[in-house]
Amino acid sequence: MKKKMLAGILAAALVTASLVGCGGKDSTDTASGAKAETASQKAEETSAKAEEKTEAEPEAQTAEQVTLRLMAYNAEATRATYLKYLEEKFPNIKIEFEFVSQDNFDNILNTQLQAGEGPDIIEVGGQTKLLANAGYLLDLTDQGFISSYADAGLQPYTVDGKIYATPLQSWYEGIFYNKKIFRDNGLEVPKTWEEFIDLHKTLEEKGIKAQTMGAQSYEPMMKQSIALVNNMFYSTDESKGFDEKFNVGEGKLEEAWLPAVTEWYKIIEAGCLTPDMLGLSYDQALDEFATEKAAMWECGPWAVETLKEKNPDLDFGMFPIPGPDADKPGWLVGGPGSAFAVNAKSEHVQEALQILEATATQEAQQALVKDNAGSSFVIGVEVDLGDLYTDCDEAFKAGHVYAPWTAVWTNGNAVTEGYGKSLQEVLAGTKTVQEALADADAINDDLREAVGN
Structure with a gap:
């Protein structure tokens, strides 16, 4: 049964992984500030270096318009202002934006890359290491x-x-809550996981649906449970070096994460998350929260504009997912978000590098966060997230934002997908949390063996 489950998850990853050996992960030193160069000097340097790496035409800007295909798993609406900025800055470069849902992204991308028909610019996340090692x-x-x-x-x-790859804005996910429902019922933002569960019970007793969840996708439960792992494991000295050990098979989730995921499971035991949510999609859950049929919904800034469009009068905020200690800020799941990489086989490498160079400016970074709130990793760029995230301030200040699968793990996407799908079985009552963690470990081990590590 385990092998049958693994087959579907490994399919996309092994397409890439089977082609390469296993490369280790090292940090690299970069300058702490931008170089004091003019824009023209940087452009010349970029073009010169690109010429060493490719046989593409040396002239980056030509009279003839060049089309760059950008494949992404975040919707075009989350990049609208940024794409408009690029359109105005580069009249001779047309960005053809191709959205592919996360569930199909790796399969479609790998197929295209193997066929030599991949996009010029690729939105990447946890698959970066596999793609880089494969030479793509x-x-x-x-x-x-x-x-x-x-x-x-x-x-x-x-x-x-x-x-x-170079990072776009950070991402984070917490609990959106309806402030009006909370005010009308004398409720406060929970400070502990126990208070969070009790909050569900209080709302349900008042005839109000507490939390909606589109558990048709594996992601919500996966992320919510990892938020408890952040609170109970990654906030301790015990976690230091664990993710690096996990990458080489020396650390096991079944052992390290079990206490925290067992604590998270109490929300299922209490009936706050129910099997019928497995039939609810992301869009349906969003609609329930937007139309005030549910008091809480776990999601991130990418949903904000849609929520406001559906209900301009919606009064809502976000709070971090709390842990066992009321004296410590809760945690958000997140960190460096997706990034842009350049296809090594692109016929327009120089133009693609121009796009990445422009993306590293303050103007581009502000354009990015306008449609998808998050902090910037460009040095000196400050972003005001607004009142919507006031309840998350202490978590942000404490640095309580983490997602191990995007930050460190080599096989992050495949492991979290397998783990999340096993949690769907946990919600259905056919699997235990320990079995779900064991499944994730097995996926990691199988992928490591596949690439010869």
Whole structure:
């Protein structure tokens, strides 16, 4: 049964992984500030370096319009202002935006890359290391714009000391809550996981649906449970070095995460998350929260504009997912979000590098966060997240934002997908949390063996 489950999850990852050996992950030093160069000097340096890496035409700007295909798993609406900025800045470069849902992204991308028909610019996350090791991504280490980024934003996209992608804004996910429902019922933002569960019971007793969840997707439960792991494991000294050990098979989730995920499971035992949610999609859950049929919904800033469009009068905020200690800020799931990489086989490498160089500017970063709130990893760029996230201030200040699968794990996407799908079985009552964690460990081990690590 386990092998049958693994087959579907491994399919996309092994397409890439089977082609390469296993590369280790090293951090790389970058300058702490932007170089004092003019824009024209940087452009010349970028073009010169690109010529060394490709046989593409040396002239980056030509009279003839060049079309760059950008494949992404975040919807175009979350990049609208940014894409408009690029359109105005580069009249000779047309960005053809291709959205592919997360569930199908790796399969479609890998198929295209193997066929030599991949996009010019690729939105990447947890699959970066596999793609880089397979030779699909352009090495960006020596590009001038790399020094504009803080090391923390580059680390997830660094393989063997080389940088293969540049981060967009950070991402984070917490609990959206309806402030009016809370005020009308004398409720406060919970400070502990126990208070969070009791809050559900109080709301349900008043005839109000407490939390909606689109558990048709594996992601919500996966992320919510990892928020408890953040609170109970990653906030302790015990976790130091664990993710690096997990990458080489020396650390096991079944052992390290079990106490925290068992604590998270209490929300299922209490009937706050129910099997019928497995039939609810992301859009349906969003609609329930937007139309005030549910008091809480776990999600992130990418949903804000849609919520406001559906209900302009919706009064809502976000709070971090709390842990066992009321004296400590809760945690958000997140960190460096997705990033942009350049297809090493692109016929328009120089133009793609121009886009990445422009993305490292304050103007582009502000354009990015306008449609999808988050902090910037470009040094010196400050972002005001607004009142919507006031309840998250202490968590942000404490640095309580983490997602191990995007920050460190080599096989992050495949492991979290398998783990999340096993949690769906936990909600259905056919699997235990310990079995779900064991499934995740098995996926990691199988992928490591597949690439010869």
